[in-house]
Amino acid sequence: MGTETTKKILPEPTKAELEILLVLWESGPSTVRFVNDKLNEQRDVNYTSTLKQMQIMAEKGILRRDESQMKHIYIPVESEQKTKGYLLDRFVNILYKGSASSLMMQLLGNKKASPKELNAIKDLLNKLDDETNA
Numbered sequence: 001m002g003t004e005t006t007k008k009i010l011p012e013p014t015k016a017e018l019e020i021l022l023v024l025w026e027s028g029p030s031t032v033r034f035v036n037d038k039l040n041e042q043r044d045v046n047y048t049s050t051l052k053q054m055q056i057m058a059e060k061g062i063l064r065r066d067e068s069q070m071k072h073i074y075i076p077v078e079s080e081q082k083t084k085g086y087l088l089d090r091f092v093n094i095l096y097k098g099s100a101s102s103l104m105m106q107l108l109g110n111k112k113a114s115p116k117e118l119n120a121i122k123d124l125l126n127k128l129d130d131e132t133n134a
Contacts, residue, residue, distance in 0.1 A: 010061055010077060010078060011060050011061070011062065012086075012087065012090070013057075013062055013083070013087075016053055017053065017057055017062060019039060020035055020039070020050070020053060020054060020057065021062070021076055021080070021083065023035045023038045023039065024063075024075070025079075025080040029066065029073045029074065029075040030073065030074060031071050031072065031074070032047070032050055032051045032054055032072070032074065033047070035050055035054065035074070036050040036051075054074050057074075058074065062076070062078075063075065063076060063077060064076075064077055091103075
């Protein structure tokens, strides 16, 4: 019999948790003080609120805490790309019944894309088309 491996699915981060994850993905493993200072550049956030939120995230398995030094360092468990991919898939499935094309039509219809963005989208579509026809 083969060995089955089951990957733990992490809970979906809340809006406040995503703000913390964005700081950690951009800056790398960090202390609560550093994350709180970065959050305060956007809006007023109490240190104790950030500390409690990050402790909860560690309990939920969203963050990992390195306690090997005097200051505890927090590290995201999942990569930015993996988390955003998961959240995007859920978003498309819920709001667009799984239709990526409906999402793209909505995005391009609601927001004026720059010529540079449109060229990047065309390049991506051409690449995907080439891979499909290969």
